[in-house]
Amino acid sequence: MYFMYRDMKLNSKTGKTETREMVQTPQLVLARVIAIDGHPLSSEAEAKEDARLNRLNANPDELAKKMRQQKADDARARKMVAAIPDAFNFQYVNTVKREDGSVVVMQFKPDPNWEPPDRERQVFTGMEGTLEIAVPQERIALMNARLVKTVEFGWGIFGKLYPGGNFLIEQHEVYPGYWDTTHMQLHFTGKVLLFKSLNIQQDEKTSDYQPVDGMTVAQALDKLKMAGEEYAKNADGK
Numbered sequence: 678m679y680f681m682y683r684d685m686k687l688n689s690k691t692g693k694t695e696t697r698e699m700v701q702t703p704q705l706v707l708a709r710v711i712a713i714d715g716h717p718l719s720s721e722a723e724a725k726e727d728a729r730l731n732r733l734n735a736n737p738d739e740l741a742k743k744m745r746q747q748k749a750d751d752a753r754a755r756k757m758v759a760a761i762p763d764a765f766n767f768q769y770v771n772t773v774k775r776e777d778g779s780v781v782v783m784q785f786k787p788d789p790n791w792e793p794p795d796r797e798r799q800v801f802t803g804m805e806g807t808l809e810i811a812v813p814q815e816r817i818a819l820m821n822a823r824l825v826k827t828v829e830f831g832w833g834i835f836g837k838l839y840p841g842g843n844f845l846i847e848q849h850e851v852y853p854g855y856w857d858t859t860h861m862q863l864h865f866t867g868k869v870l871l872f873k874s875l876n877i878q879q880d881e882k883t884s885d886y887q888p889v890d891g892m893t894v895a896q897a898l899d900k901l902k903m904a905g906e907e908y909a910k911n912a913d914g915k
Contacts, residue, residue: 705747770784783807783808
């Protein structure tokens with residue numbers, strides 16, 4: 678099953694919110710920016726989006742690179758999630774009933790006996806927070822974690838993350854039987870290679886999931902263009 682949905686993401690470089698229309702295809706997920714801070718794109722910005730997506734469709738090497746990147750990101754995310762049961766010690770708090778079901782609430786702290794297998798999972802050694810598990814689906818509904826101590830990579834030579842950072846991820850059943858991440862926040866500061874400052878500020882939300890048929894890349898790009906035109910039309914009140 679494939680979906681089309683809306684994504685709103687804070688651009689940490691510009692401080693502006695990008696609204697993107699997303700569509701899943703059998704090959705990869707494609708995205709088109711349709712608004713900045715809630716305003717439809719200018720003619721110039723729209724032309725740049727057209728050119729970017731057309732290059733992707735016309736260049737097999739660029740398309741293959743994009744597919745590899747997405748597969749690597751998906752594998753990285755699965756790796757991080759799979760490490761959660763081993764990386765932390767959990768304590769049951771309570772069970773909360775909600776309109777869409779029940780969640781088991783647990784607090785977690787790093788397991789001092791766990792050895793992270795790589796630098797990416799090293800961050801778990803300094804995190805603690807709250808985990809909510811949806812039942813009976815056995816899905817992570819919420820993970821809200823904060824960095825309570827400095828985490829160093831390669832004895833601090835490769836980099837470090839400072840205390841005070843936080844990580845939040847929410848998941849919902851966006852369609853019967855289909856769960857997806859609907860909110861993610863990443864706020865971390867630190868150093869890379871001793872001298873370069875690191876400042877990760879990400880806030881991203883998804884909504885409006887609609888099932889679609891499997892499409893080719895060209896078909897998906899046409900659908901994204903129509904979605905952008907529809908957004909602009911509605912924003913103009915026409």
